[in-house]
Amino acid sequence: MxxxxxxxxxxxxxxxxxxxxxxxxxxxxxxxxxxxxxxxxxxxxxxxxxxxxxxxxLPGIIDPHVHFGFGNPDTDFQTESRNAALGGTTTVISFHRSTDLRTSFESIKAIAANQSCVDFAFHFGLTSRLHVDTLEEVSRRFGVNSYKLYMMYKGAAGLSKGFTEIDDGLLWGALLACKKIPGATLGVHCENVEVIPWLRDPLRAEGRDDLAAWDEQSPDFLEAENVHRVCYFAGKTDTPINIVHLSSLEALNEVRRHKQDGRKSPIYVETCPHYLFLDKYSAAGTYAKVNPPVRSQRDINAMWEGLCDGVITTIGSDHVPRKRETKDKDIWSASNGFPGTGMILPILLHEGLHKRQIPLSTLLRASSQMPAQVYGLKGKGSISVGNxxxxxxxxxxxxxxxxxxxxxxxxxxxxxxxxxxxxxxxxxxxxxxxxxxxxxxxxxxxxxxxxxxxxxx
Missing domain, CATH: 2.30.40.10 (Urease, subunit C, domain 1)
Known part of the structure; x- marks a missing residue:
């Protein structure tokens, strides 16, 4: 040349x-x-x-799990894409939810195109029968083939957010609809929220106001139970699924068990940098409040083991850019989530490469190569001619x-x-x-x- x-x-x-x-x-x-x-x-x-x-x-980091718009809807794609770039994240996939995806998507896409300094794609949030019924239409119109269903917004928890149709039936319908779309993957937030009040209310009555209490009100077995349910249903429909922001050893073991059943469709697993680094005794306190919760050192070690043996496929930040004032409250009132897209690479290098001696190839496989592969990001994820x-x-x-x-x-x-x-x-x-x-x-x-x-x- x-x-x-x-x-x-x-x-x-x-x-x-x-x-x-x-x-x-x-x-x-x-x-x-x-x-x-x-x-x-x-x-x-x-x-x-x-x-x-x-x-x-290194190849740029691909963050497949950000919530731009949950801080300042008017400027998040500007500020948060800059945050991403400073940390080496070069592509993000953000979540878009609305009552009707057919009429809302073009406006958010235009805002992102005007503001973002990194490349971007979207997942669609599925919260109603309308979303399922129109999934193929909106997917083809807008070039989206990944989605998220929120099991934690069932029943009373969903009603508080304005969601009234999230149940196992919607999960089943979403799996069937997703299967019809080329290359599509259904991500699922797995927590059995219906049991949480029975565990939370006694903790509050005791006056607990610590980060560990957040883990105790939504313990690992509630995540694991939902992981089993989602994997079981997906096995019956042969639909590719992604267990997003997986946090616990018990939930990871459920994935391992289902992967051994000879199923045809893949089970992808995403974890987050905070589940590789922070535990429930962290001095960060409410600043580390998130769903699912940060858990024990045993769970942190299990996430690294899953990363090393390939059961964990990708790493996403679950980035939410709200202000400090929303966190400076007691553990029950503080907002969920925190910023993190610009911290994926530094945490992988510090905790993974230096402290745990995890091979660079393992770290980059989950943070660059596999996100590009799983989500169909052509020309991304590796350093090679033509990319x-x-x-x-x-x-x-x-x-x-x-x-x-x-x-x-x-x-x-x-x-x-x-x-x-x-x-x-x-x-x-x-x-x-x-x-x-x-x-x-x-x-x-x-x-x-x-x-x-x-x-x-």
């Missing part, structure tokens, strides 16, 4: 699937990876040459203290704030364009975000 390049990365260790970190150079043209060369190879001239100073170049040049230059030895004031999120706190982590991105490129460098979003990315919508059908 003699055509001049747009950008050339030199003096770097490139992560290549099946090979690990390899000294080399990356040539980028029109947003794509055009050339991969070894460190001594002559490359065409480039308009921009980036000397990576011996640091690692989008979504790249993260990482200093594996860089130590930084988590400071929410520097993270660009609408959320002004982090459950990880004050923690010193080792291993951080120092530059993030989306389709060959630098959008973050040394902990700052570039001015050009602020002025022209240029994130693209990814249609998957």
């Amino acid at each position: 003699t055509k001049p390049l747009d950008t050339l990365l030199t003096n770097t260790l490139i992560y290549l699937e099946g090979k690990g970190l390899v000294p080399g150079k990356i040539g980028i043209l029109k947003g794509k990876i055009a050339l991969l060369g070894d460190h001594n190879q002559d490359m065409p001239a480039a308009s921009e040459v980036i000397d990576c100073q011996g640091l690692w170049t 989008d040049a979504d790249l993260v230059i990482v200093d594996p030895d860089l130590k930084k203290v988590v400071d929410p004031t520097l993270q660009e999120s609408n959320a002004d706190y982090s459950p990880y704030e004050g923690m010193e982590l080792t291993g951080w991105p120092v530059r993030t490129l989306i389709r060959g364009r630098t959008i973050a460098i040394d902990g700052q979003i570039t001015e050009s990315a602020k002025q022209q975000p240029s994130g693209r919508y990814i249609s998957r059908l």
Whole structure:
């Protein structure tokens, strides 16, 4: 190839699937990876040459689980995509819920296209019979082939959110509808919410107001029971499913049991960085309140084991960017969820690579390669010729203290704030364009975000 390049990365260790970190150079043209060369190879001239100073170049992180719009609906795609980019996340999949998906989707897509500096796709939230009945129509119109059904919003819990139709019948109908759509996957939030009041009310009566109480009011067996139910139903319909934000050893064991039954359709499993790092005794307190809850050290170890043996398929942040004031309450009144998309890579490097000696290949398989594969994100997930040049230059030895004031999120706190982590991105490129460098979003990315919508059908 003699055509001049747009950008050339030199003096770097490139992560290549099946090979690990390899000294080399990356040539980028029109947003794509055009050339991969070894460190001594002559490359065409480039308009921009980036000397990576011996640091690692990894594929951009793909976060398949964010809730942009739950903080400030008017600006979340701006602030939260910046938060993502600072942490090395280059593609996100956000959840969209509405009464009628046919009439609401184009407006949220337009907001995202105008604001996001990372590439993005959407899942549809399924909360009614109308959603199931119109699923094939909206999927084909809008290029969406992944969905989420919320078992935790059954009965009284759902009524409080305005959902009146979520039950096992809706799960069954959603599985049947999903099966008809090419490449589709149904994600399910698994918690048996109907039992929770029987466990919660005595804890409140005792005056409990600690993070561990949140785990005790929704313990592991309630998650595991719902995982069994979803896997059992999916086995009867041969529908691919994804158990999202799985948090416990008991629930993971249910997945293992169902995977052994010779079923045809896959069971994907997602866990989150907080389930790999925070436990119910964390000093973060209400800042770490989330559904399902953060649990015990035994459960944390089980999540790492599931990641290593491949039962856990992907890692998603479950990012929710509400303000600190919504968390500065007792454990029962504080809001659920917290920001995290920009923390996936730092936590994997610190806790996984450095502390637990987990192979880089295992970490990137779950945070880049498999999200691209499971969700049909073509041209994403790996460093190879022809793929989008979504790249993260990482200093594996860089130590930084988590400071929410520097993270660009609408959320002004982090459950990880004050923690010193080792291993951080120092530059993030989306389709060959630098959008973050040394902990700052570039001015050009602020002025022209240029994130693209990814249609998957």
